[in-house]
Amino acid sequence: xxxxxxxxxxxVPGDKDSVLYLMTRNGEYTIHVSGRELMSDSQHGSEDxxxxxxxxxxxxxHDARILVGGLGMGFTMxxxxxxVGSEGQITVAELIPAVVRWNRETTGTxxxxxxxxxxxxxxxxxxxxxxxxPPEPWSAILLDVDNGPRALTRPYNRWLYHRAGLQRAMAAxxxxxxxxVWSAHNDPSFxxxxxxxxxxxxxxxxxxxxxxxxxxxxxHVLWMARRPVA
Numbered sequence: 571x572x573x574x575x576x577x578x579x580x581x582v583p584g585d586k587d588s589v590l591y592l593m594t595r596n597g598e599y600t601i602h603v604s605g606r607e608l609m610s611d612s613q614h615g616s617e618d619x620x621x622x623x624x625x626x627x628x629x630x631x632h633d634a635r636i637l638v639g640g641l642g643m644g645f646t647m648x649x650x651x652x653x654v655g656s657e658g659q660i661t662v663a664e665l666i667p668a669v670v671r672w673n674r675e676t677t678g679t680x681x682x683x684x685x686x687x688x689x690x691x692x693x694x695x696x697x698x699x700x701x702x703x704p705p706e707p708w709s710a711i712l713l714d715v716d717n718g719p720r721a722l723t724r725p726y727n728r729w730l731y732h733r734a735g736l737q738r739a740m741a742a743x744x745x746x747x748x749x750x751v752w753s754a755h756n757d758p759s760f761x762x763x764x765x766x767x768x769x770x771x772x773x774x775x776x777x778x779x780x781x782x783x784x785x786x787x788x789x790h791v792l793w794m795a796r797r798p799v800a
Contacts, residue, residue, distance in 0.1 A: 574600075577676070580668035592672050599643070599677045601669070611680040614645040616752060616776040616790040617714060621649035623774060623794050624710045624750040633657035634709040639697030640664065644673050644681035646714055646752075651687050660690050663697035665715075670694060698730060704742040711739055714752040719760040731760060736767040740797055749795040756791045769795035 574595045582588040582603070591602045600610045628634055632655030638647050641664040650660045664670050670692055674685055684690055693700060697715060719731040729735040739749050749769065756773070764771040774792040
């Protein structure tokens with residue numbers, strides 16, 4: 571089997587000790603940080619499901635406005651674009667400019683280059699900015715930026731998963747809007763916080779056989795938290 575080849579790298583803003591590496595082998599692209607694989611373009615079922623489960627719960631999709639936190643390989647964004655109508659808009663917030671550049675050049679291939687869709691917009695910065703101060707209310711906010719509420723990539727993002735952040739997310743959504751959160755782990759305390767914040771909360775276990783996970787189960791967790799209509 572061929573060895574992995576490093577194509578590019580970029581430091582994570584605000585964290586000089588963390589560097590992202592774009593790597594390839596036999597046509598597969600992966601992004602690594604600190605010696606571990608963050609994402610691959612060959613396994614993305616739970617990223618697709620994050621969008622699909624949220625869209626399944628929205629009353630209207632033809633003009634839905636969806637915020638995606640974290641571009642990654644583009645699969646969550648692409649799944650949302652497949653579901654919304656011609657008047658819809660998908661905004662992705664990505665902190666690291668290189669991830670956007672890589673997606674436009676190479677890593678977006680498997681997802682169909684979602685950034686080229688006229689309904690897509692890119693915000694290079696922290697998704698927290700667009701949750702705390704949305705330009706308009708969102709139909710859905712989909713977060714895949716931290717490997718879950720407990721495994722924080724950036725300590726500042728802790729705000730997103732506790733009372734203040736959940737209250738802002740609630741205010742940033744339309745009535746009936748969905749806050750979707752992807753995680754590599756279950757976290758009953760987060761489920762409790764969502765419920766206490768007033769969300770109608772569902773916990774979905776998405777199983778992907780053969781996909782590496784911290785507990786080797788292949789299970790990922792999706793929270794679907796709906797802002798009540800009334």
